[in-house]
Amino acid sequence: MGRTPCCDKTKVKRGKWSPEEDEILKNYLLKHGTTAGNWITLPHRAGLKRWGKSCRLRWLNYLRPDIKLGNFTQEEDNIICSLYTQLGSRWSVIASKLPGRTDNDVKNHWNTKLKKKLLATNANPTNNFDDSKQVFHSSSMVPKEEEQQAVYSPIQFPVPNWNSGFSSILDNNKSMVQHDEKQFPLSRFRQDYFKISTSREGSMIFGSSSVEMHENIDLAWFNTFEGFPMDDEIMGAGLWTQQSVLEDIDFPVTFS
């Protein structure tokens, strides 16, 4: 059964917001807050000929007092790139790491600037990437078998400014292995993948991952950008490490 429309879309104004409408909405929300009633009835209460969703979007993206306008900084760019590599297009999560930025803002910035910038740098053959030192991993990045051909492709990649110096696989794997209480071989199989993002403006490679498949666990490595703060939340399950550390280990390994 379909849902009853929240309003008659033929009777509401659409398109660009005028300064007058902005003023009405802003004044109303500053006076009454966003929790007094719901967004659907807000336009009627505030005296606007808009629909609630449009009011909500306008407030969240442009009118609320803590919004940060202006160009993105290099540090913000780095954070966006790193988080996108790890999380994909979870713009609200990415925006939550950038005070004053909105998901729409971050999404637009990625689509119009960062994606192209990365594409350009990835295509530059003078950039040398030391694959043995600057890679870390996440178990959540392992591609499904059927996705490997379509979404990932094994290629060489030159990427500048990759991050380095992550936590040790020994430390991280200790807890993982203790949990499994098993001995396992770490280098049974390895394959490199690159995640490819597509849109109407083209496709690009924005990062890489390497996957190791083991008897009881899969590990995947991928790359991030210099300057990105690796806090616990971003590190997820704690399965991040330097590839070089892993490769120094004799296999199989037993952790006590």
Add this chain to the structure above:
DNA sequence: AAACACTCCAACCGCGACACC
């Protein structure tokens, strides 16, 4: 100067999640 191509971003749209009845 005009036509066309491209870029950028504000806004729209559909859908899933969740709360409430």
Add this chain to the structure above:
DNA sequence: AGGTGTCGCGGTTGGAGTGTT
């Protein structure tokens, strides 16, 4: 338990602005 209403998210689009031919 299931229907309905609302919210929030992410993908997409419209169109203004800018660059190029």
